Amino acid sequence: MRVQLFIPCFVDQLFPSTALNMIKVLEKLGCEVAYNPEQTCCGQPAFNAGFQNEAKLVAEKFIRENITHSDYLIAPSASCTGFVCNYYPQLFDNSSIHNQIKDLKSRTFELSDFLVNVLKVEDIGASFPMKATYHDSCAALRECKIKEEPRKLLSNVNGLELVEMNDVETCCGFGGTFSIKYEPISIAMADQKVNNAMQTGAEAIISTDLSCLMHLDGYIQKKQLPIQTFHLADILASGW
Known part of the structure; x- marks a missing residue:
């Protein structure tokens, strides 16, 4: 199974060891892990502050970076995952990339959700x-x-x-x-x-x-x- 990492801005800047540990867990379970180094913010900070147009521009970049052939996009953050899955459809409703958003939503998971509900694993051996x-x-x-x-x-x-x-x-x-x-x-x-x-x-x-x-x-x-x-x-x- 091929998975792509979705690393939130603050994890990248302040807690990179957590991202590396997520890779360690995923690879132990047999996943082929990839990461796009061009990936930046998903747009949530701007959206939450009321700047929807600016958030949409950032989100469009994020979408371009993550339309890949990976099976899943996995994040060590429910906050960023929730934003992509719940608010991208709202931001891009009735747009030309509506179907891309729908596909991205279906493939985006927070780590624990992915492990338990997709990989069907509850014991990592930790x-x-x-x-x-x-x-x-x-x-x-x-x-x-x-x-x-x-x-x-x-x-x-x-x-x-x-x-x-x-x-x-x-x-x-x-x-x-x-x-x-x-x-x-x-x-x-x-x-x-x-x-x-x-x-x-x-x-x-x-x-x-x-x-x-x-x-x-x-x-x-x-x-x-x-x-x-x-x-x-x-x-x-x-x-x-």
């Missing part, structure tokens, strides 16, 4: 001895309808004790530019999320979305709290 809790990102839960897939994968990680926190489906407070425009509210939401995580006795917070984890880790570092953050791909690539 090992990660730690007590951890899982954070449902808003994009994963609401945009991509991903809930059980990460938990199924984590339940098969040797040595990992997964515990659920209170209000697990509540937003962490990031929300892209929301965290800048409404900083006090954003910080309060991060405080609530981290405190709920720590009350479980967990040593780490795991999620499908580094955007959420970046926000939470910033709060954790500022408060010097004894808890870490990990992307799902980093856990799945451990211990083998």
